[in-house]
Amino acid sequence: MELNTTPEVDEMPSSPIDASEPVNCDPTQPPTMLWNIKATDKSAIYDDLGVNDLEGIKAPPKSLRHPPQLRHHTTPTDNVTLTQQLGNPGDGPIPVLTTPSSSTRSDTDHIHNGTSCSCKRRLLDEINSTDSFACLADEILLHILKWLPLTKLSHCSRVCKRWYRLAFDELLWRRIDLSSKQFFAGILGNILQRGPVAVKLSRAKIEEPVFSLNYRHKAKKQCNKLRNGKQSITTKVQYLDLSACDVSTSTLQEIIKSCPPLRKLSLESCMVNVSVLTCVGQKAQELEELNLSMCEGVIDYGMMQLLVNTPNLTSLNLAWTSLNKQTLTTLTDNIPTNLEKLNLSGCGRNLEDNTVDQILHKCPKLRELDISDSPSVSEAIFSSLVNHGNIQYLALNRCYSLHYSYLE
Template sequence: MAEGGTGGVATASRMAGSPQMFTDWDEIMNDIVHNKDITELIESPLESSSGIASDSPTWLRPPSSSNSSLSTYKFRSSSPDTDEARSNRLNPGYASSSSSNDMIFDSAVPQHFLTHEARLLSKNYAYSPIVAGAAASTLTPPPPQQWRDSPYDIILKKKGRMWTSIANLPDEAMLNIFSYLPTNHLCRCARVCTRWYNLVWEPSLWTKIQINDENLNIDKALKLLLRRLSYETPHVCLTLESMNLKQCVRLSDKGLHLISKRCPELRQLELNGCRNITNNALCEVVSRCINLQHLNVTGCVLITSISLTPEALNQANGSHNKQIFLRLLDLTDCPHLDNVGMQTIASYCSQLQYIYLRRCMRITDTGIQYLANSCTMLRELSVSDCRKVGDLGLRELSRLELNLRYLSVAKCDMVSDIGVGFIAKYCRKLRYLNVRGCVAVSDISIVPLAQNCTRMRSLDLGKCEVTDAGLFMLARHCTQLKKLSVKSCEEITDEGVLAVAKGCKHLQHLNIQGCHLSPDAYRTIKRLLKRCIIEHTNPGFC
């Protein structure tokens, strides 16, 4: 048992010569979850040798008032925990000769835990019940010179008030504190004491997992975490709804297969930068996690399509069950995504409302047509830097009419006044439009856009052929405009910008970099828009 607790004697002796403690996430996961004594002595409820599936290990449940000596918790002794035994553990020099059996605790408890626990007794007040099961009998204290303050006591000393400790906080307060901690910090807190261990694994704290470490063996970490979270509900984590694994570059299909099997209630999955995952694993996730609504695979360069697995299709009874109910899908920087992949995604994900396809260079107007025909509830779309998307694609998007609220076609060279004209005519509830770098866009489309889309909040016209005439219409009709960029619009003068400053009084951000404006115009803008952030490149404006 002395060697069984990898988080115990072995870890303490290994870390004794290291100036940094508990900085290796892999080591922390190994110490907290993958203990030898747990993996060998504690069995899964469904793999119990007794054959009774409902028999769960006692260390999974909160300590009860029972006097049973059966306990496999790594911080518990095999005998009842009395105050006398506790006093002997905390103060070995004053141990009585009759407490030899209670000293079994020392062989199972990590040495770093004992060194902290040995300081729990504080001056002039009773110790806090850190170890579950401690009795309320009178404790014989050691000589006064041996009393020390706890190393993790939080002193809240104020005038007229007594000292207190974090150990005296109720469980509700501790759970509230733990709820703000990321996953790795929660696992560190589990090492402090028995009470914290039990509180950390409270299911309400594990509705979300956030691990963002490019050097971590994330497949192993997920295996250990999900296994621990699945003890009370064998094989599944019913409380887990959100998982953020951004920049976990070592995540593989093996990790995604585990997520698909253990997390049926998953609603949000962030996989930014996980460049080793493939279509097969991702399709298994969306097929098994039927409640998944938010999927971000930005930078996953091997992803070319998303669909249901053949097994899921065979089990589907009707057309409704053959759908993936995603609401948000981010495929930014997936360079191999093409029109065929877009057709598959559009056919299976017809409930999409938000989709982002930035820098998916292989997508053309045909792919946008598939999207517009199938995803009729689409509200936001970004095809920035998709240089093969042009006016035909925007004409298809205009069929969404009043549903479309957000559109970005920045740096789409093939977009001109014709395509923007279709959007201005039919999508009258548009709130955000980005046509930055579309040099073929001019006042011809901006004027009807200002007249029809009067609810516009953000507009980026950088490097477009816009003049004062277009700004006059914006100032007259788009009075609720909050963000406007006319960066490098060389034909704009003082009159156009001043008209915007007077008409759009709610502006919060104005970009006039590269515009030929006078210092007087800048000072007037600054006076009219006192709360507006103004970006400029003219040193005379400072």
């Protein structure tokens, strides 16, 4: 009796494999088989899985892929309901909405602000419509604007009201260098009223009046007071350089009167008179340094009015001002006791030993003294210099009455 060792199995259904198709028997390649499923079997399988055959579904028309009512940027105020957009449930399958790629996107894909535009154009419009500077604080804008020259600041003031206010902020006009410039009537006064602290106007040409009566910026009542001399304009200038300026004495007085907090003033090579020196003494009482070298018109009365009203003066330069003996006597009688630097070079034979002795006696804080080009000064001043004890710098150039043996 023969035993059958093969297990009994149910009869296999007919395989859907088509044996006529070639089978890959190459050992170097993975085995592959081609499956040909009948349409009836395929439909049964899809029904069991609960899916539909994509090949049997026709693609929706192009007009349904991008309905106009969905391309419009809807807002909460639009009177379009969701049912109107998608349709009723019994109207058939909901059309599939797809987003076109950037390469196939046209200029009419979107309606933005009532007009057709592309995504790129809409993005650019949104960027251009946003003012980046409006998001910055005033302090940050001032830090940016301070790197611009004064001419560019004037151009920035024409952008808008905010930029006008920032461009003329006092922080941006603290130091001004306007050397070798020409100022017509009213121009310099407009600049000085912007709040600068240090102003350099060397070799500049200034026409009068310095401050114009502009009715656009001042009330009519205030302009009348300025015209009648009942009210003066004051600025914040503390350091002023007017060296070698082409300016009249009346214009000098107008500028100095507007600078009461003046601390350092240079009028080198300018034409001055008694009125200018008196104005400096009366209006700039906090003056600490004054440079009058090579000035013409320095006389005794003007010197007295200057020194009497400036007790805080620590530096005085009177080099080559052609001081006579009477003016030097007025200087020694009214010289400030806090003086630390004094330049009297170029006085010639008018400067004598007794004048130097009086200056050293009245100015115990004097540290620097220049009496060059004074041939009348002799070796007698050395005893006063030794007794003074605080002199750190002494200039005796071209003092021919001194013998070199006294300097050893």
